[in-house]
Amino acid sequence: xxxxxxxxxILDDNSKRTINQNLKRILNxxxxxLEETSEINTNLSRLSEKMSHMTTNMQKKESAYIxxxxxxxxxxxxxxxxxxxDTVSQELFASSLILSxxxxxxxxxxxxxxxxxxxxxxxxxxxxxxxxxxxxxxxxPTELANRTLSEGLHMILKELTDKSNIEVIYKENIGELPxxxxxxxxxxxxxxxxxxxxxxxxxxxxxxLNQTPSELQLKMLDNGIGFDMDEVRDLSYGLxxxxxxxxxxxxxxxxxxxxxxxxxxxxxxxxxxxxxxx
Numbered sequence: 001x002x003x004x005x006x007x008x009x010i011l012d013d014n015s016k017r018t019i020n021q022n023l024k025r026i027l028n029x030x031x032x033x034l035e036e037t038s039e040i041n042t043n044l045s046r047l048s049e050k051m052s053h054m055t056t057n058m059q060k061k062e063s064a065y066i067x068x069x070x071x072x073x074x075x076x077x078x079x080x081x082x083x084x085x086d087t088v089s090q091e092l093f094a095s096s097l098i099l100s101x102x103x104x105x106x107x108x109x110x111x112x113x114x115x116x117x118x119x120x121x122x123x124x125x126x127x128x129x130x131x132x133x134x135x136x137x138x139x140x141p142t143e144l145a146n147r148t149l150s151e152g153l154h155m156i157l158k159e160l161t162d163k164s165n166i167e168v169i170y171k172e173n174i175g176e177l178p179x180x181x182x183x184x185x186x187x188x189x190x191x192x193x194x195x196x197x198x199x200x201x202x203x204x205x206x207x208x209l210n211q212t213p214s215e216l217q218l219k220m221l222d223n224g225i226g227f228d229m230d231e232v233r234d235l236s237y238g239l240x241x242x243x244x245x246x247x248x249x250x251x252x253x254x255x256x257x258x259x260x261x262x263x264x265x266x267x268x269x270x271x272x273x274x275x276x277x278x
């Protein structure tokens with residue numbers, strides 16, 4: 001009996017050691033060695049195959065994500081170059097031409113004509129400076145860091161007011177929110193403002209935050225050129241990013257727009273309290 005018990009202990013120890021080695025090989029995505037057929041070995045084999053399949057799928061998704069990210073970076077570079085060419089570069093070039101003409105015909109120009117030309121150049125340079133500020137504001141996203149959502153929104157809206165001619169209307173009624181919700185809402189607000197700066201040609205942005213015991217509402221509007229929602233089937237990258245963040249927070253987003261009537265975005269997020277009141 002003792003010999004049988006000792007033999008069973010040795011076999012059981014060897015079996016556990018083999019199982020442990022195979023588990024390590026599975027975790028390292030290595031092939032496993034199965035010397036006999038048993039229920040445990042069958043399950044280990046199935047686990048190895050699933051692990052290998054999941055790893056392959058994750059690698060494919062990661063590669064696709066990297067390719068998409070690279071494509072997005074390339075598109076953004078092209079857009080920035082186009083924006084610089086269509087706005088700042090053109091305005092600076094026109095200003096240079098006018099100043100060159102003034103320099104060449106300075107003796108033939110009277111005081112009133114010279115004043116008119118200089119005022120025109122000054123207006124062009126101011127427009128170029130304003131366009132460049134807006135572009136830099138879009139390119140330099142701000143981190144929420146240790147600020148609350150309210151403090152962060154006040155900061156970026158003040159920067160928007162200081163660096164552009166856009167009128168800002170901001171009203172809030174919020175209390176303490178989960179940190180993840182604050183971070184996502186801050187990014188959503190940044191994305192909407194960025195889209196307005198890039199595409200809307202708006203002169204006013206309105207931001208409303210309202211919190212109830214069970215829900216938070218973020219409503220943002222601009223009075224820009226808008227777009228026909230029937231013609232635009234796919235959301236832009238920026239709006240798709242907003243939609244993904246809302247989905248992650250189990251919320252809803254309603255987007256309304258018409259040509260010449262701006263854009264309205266209404267987001268509702270549920271507020272769920274846990275056992276620890278978080």
